[in-house]
Amino acid sequence: MLLAMLYDTRxxxxxxxxxxxxxxxxxxxxVELMDVFLSEQLKQQVIPVIDDLSVSxxxxxxxxxxxxxTIGREIGS
Numbered sequence: 847m848l849l850a851m852l853y854d855t856r857x858x859x860x861x862x863x864x865x866x867x868x869x870x871x872x873x874x875x876x877v878e879l880m881d882v883f884l885s886e887q888l889k890q891q892v893i894p895v896i897d898d899l900s901v902s903x904x905x906x907x908x909x910x911x912x913x914x915x916t917i918g919r920e921i922g923s
Contacts, residue, residue, distance in 0.1 A: 849861075849884075849888075849892075853883055853884070854883070857879065857883055860876075860879060861876045861879050861880055862876075864876035864879070865896060873896065873897070876896065877893055877896060877897045880892060880893055880896075881893065
């Protein structure tokens, strides 16, 4: 993660491990960690991307997410 260049490497590694765990509690913990040490500007950009969908939604509907984005692009074109 590029954030490791700006913040404590161990903290970023802990965030990464929790996100990759695939467990909802892990993702929640990662978001809480980032809320503590990220600048306000980065919080607004990074946290919504990670916390946008629950882990179960991400795991259950990867095709639906992709289709939604594709359809959105086609409509907006």
